Amino acid sequence: MEDAIVKLTSKEGETFDVPRKVAMMSKLVKDTFSDDDDEDDEEDETEVKEVPLPNVTAPVLKKVIEYCTHYQDEEMTPIQTPLKSGTLDELVQAWYANFVKVDRNMLFDLVAAANFMDIKPLLDLTCLAVSILIKGKSAQELRQMFNISAELSPEEQAEAQRENAVAE
């Protein structure tokens, strides 16, 4: 059982052999297995199973597996909120901080993948990374950052302000 291998297939069809324990970090994989287990748990537990992940591209999947593998060695400390600091390095271990030091596209792919595969620590980490991106930025900077052209119309802006202002 320990040496059981799970095959994770990326969007492109590339297959990654992942130890079962590592793969089980994903709730998606886990659910697939438990479903399977219900049906035929005695037949072939050691059988290599394949889990298709049509939403995850190969590079992202590789990253995810990297994360999950490292997680076995060094469990990520749960993120403490309220955030004590504005930098990743002070919030999580160095490896994890480096792990999310990727370009934005990759980061958001990771968020999506973590969400899809339902890996909570990874999702938290990536969300944290994104929020660090947002943190301390003005609305204008955020618009530039995310290429949002649609500014609020004055009325909408006023409305947003009013919404906020209600909470005096």
Next chain:
Amino acid sequence: MDTTGSHHDPLQSTEIWEGPLGSFGESDSPPRGSPSGYRDHRSSSLFASPHGSPPLSHYQSMRFSDYSTPYGQDREWHQKSMSTAHATPGHFHGRPFHYNTDPVWRSPPPVDDLFAASARTSPLTRLNAVNMAMTPSNKPTSNLFRSPPGKGFNRSPLRASPHFGLSSSFGMVETPDPQLADAFSPVGPSLVYFEPSGDEHHPKIALTRSSSGEIDAPPLPQRSLKKDSSFSGFLNEFITAPPSGALHGVTRSPVRKATKNSATKVSPSKSAISRASRIGASTSLQASPVLPSSEVKPTKLWNDGTLDRQMPSAPRNRMRLELGQVGAKYASTQQSFEGINNMMRASNVAYHSAQAYRNAYPPHMYAQPHLQAHRYASQSHVFQNIQPVSTPKTQTTLSSSTPAELPKLIPPSTVKTSHKSVPASEDSATKESDFVKRSCNCKNSKCLKLYCFCFSAKAYCDGCKCVDCNNLPQFDDLREKAIQNARAKNPTAFQQSTSGCRCKRSYCLKKYCDCFVAGQFCGPSCKCVDCQNLAGSQTLIDKRRKMKDSKGAEYAVRVAHEVWQGQRAPQQGPPVSPGNMRSSNLPAGAVHGHQMSQGTMSHRGYMHPAYMTSSVMGHIGYSTIGVPPVTPMFGQQQRAHEMQMRAMMQHYKPEDQSTKATETKSASSKKRPCPETSTPVTASKNTAPRTPPVRIEFDPSSSRKSKSEEEMLSLFGDPKQPKHTILNVFSFLTNADIYNASIVSKEWGRIALDKELWEYNG
């Protein structure tokens, strides 16, 4: 007070009145300053000099009677308009007079010819002439003196200021043109009227106020003060004192010198005094009777007891002095002068504190919170509200009392002068005295302890309400001993500033607080504890709102915004020292942190993004809207935060408890606490119609929906993210960051204010 005022300009001479030395109200002395009287100008270039602003001397030479003579001719018309106005309350009675005259001395563009032509025509014609003259392109503008439909000209062509609309008892009219702004006060000269039987050359001025706060036709129009009454005399003197930049002394006006020769001696006629007191007490009428022979016209007595003076050629110099219940209080001339002097002494200091109000609109409004309270709460007599500090006396007492029994002056602390601008001379003048001489109320200390304001300011008691006072020149030996004693105990005893409040428990949010009641923020010289009366203090805003002091609240909000935006340096509050710091968790110097945590603990709690402020402001950058992002101040606010967390635990309600009860329960133990939680709403639940949203914990597991119903959003660009991941991201943000996010776009705003992050109660 010294006489260091600049003597190079007779207008600037600063001397304190010593009392009734000459006779006043002699209005028949010839006009001074100008070779030819104003009247002589009238036929030629009456209303303005060709170059716009006539020289000052021109104005000075104008006699009030001259000023008004044209209308004396039109008295019939004037009477008519008065009665019309009377019939339509809400209009400004006497408006036409005001409109016609003000532009005159306000130096409109050259209109000599027009006026010369129309000097003897009807006021309407003249009005039109002014309109023409003031519209260079002949296009109608908002500055036009429009004659209102139907009735003469009783409507302001100018936009009335908001408060004007509210009660119209006083206030300035806003005009696009600052030059004009000063000219058109809705209540100033509008209150000037003529006594039908009066002497054309000595029009009587009377100000009045109806019980509803509206300006009314004077109920006592025919009872103008006699010109030789002491009251009128002192007012005359006062009025004629030019508003030099340094109004800390009162000019010894030329009038007095002129009238010294006259045979009349001032003898405060009893009838005049009693009338004055009656007027003041029963109808709140402030009277400024006949203006003497020369000097500046543009003086207005505001019906709230405010004396407004305007210099035609120096509009920026406009200042305003509240005289309070002049009529009733300054019954004896001696007292009057003393009172004026006292106020003058205080005024330039009050100006110092009034600097905080430089930007305030309208300064005089805000500076009179008690008036505010009156105006919004009760419509009773102005005067009873004008003087919150002074001894209240019943009206009957006032009207029947002899001068000696009349209440003493207003303590100088209730007097405020607001300056529109600060010319250099003004600055230098105000430096001369840096303390507010406050009157004390000592009962047992014989004014020889440091409790006594006067004593601790190293001043003799003068006009105080103290009992058994020994702080007087004749007790100098005792006093000297007391001073030595005090010094022995505390070497720095007399070095402390005595201005400012010393509130211990009121947070400076009650009327006990001198600063608060004066509509001022507490300053570095205050010795208050746990002060909340600071720029940017949310509790201050709340308090003002609660008091229905909308102007004050508005002002406080505005200042707070400026502070948040960094436009205004954070107000330096009272020094935070271990001595006056009650809450030990407040670090010295962290005024803002101080405030915030105070506010937090008192009732409102962490502010929603819109009200975030920060002690680390200027650190990261500002949002476009002006709320700087905030890094939570954990060190400083640990305790406050803990309290919130506790409160939050009690008030936390998971969103979908019903559907995912079990899951929530299991998750709640390791649930991520949200960055900033708001308070217990219960505190505000009873008061606020709609309670503010409360930041709640985001529960990622419960937020996750099945794939089909998950809303996909492209907030972060192309790969669409499910809503709950975005919420997850936002859940890490502080309120300030969420605020910034909420104004990025509509979509962002929707998510940032999602009900999974905020609990909306209203």
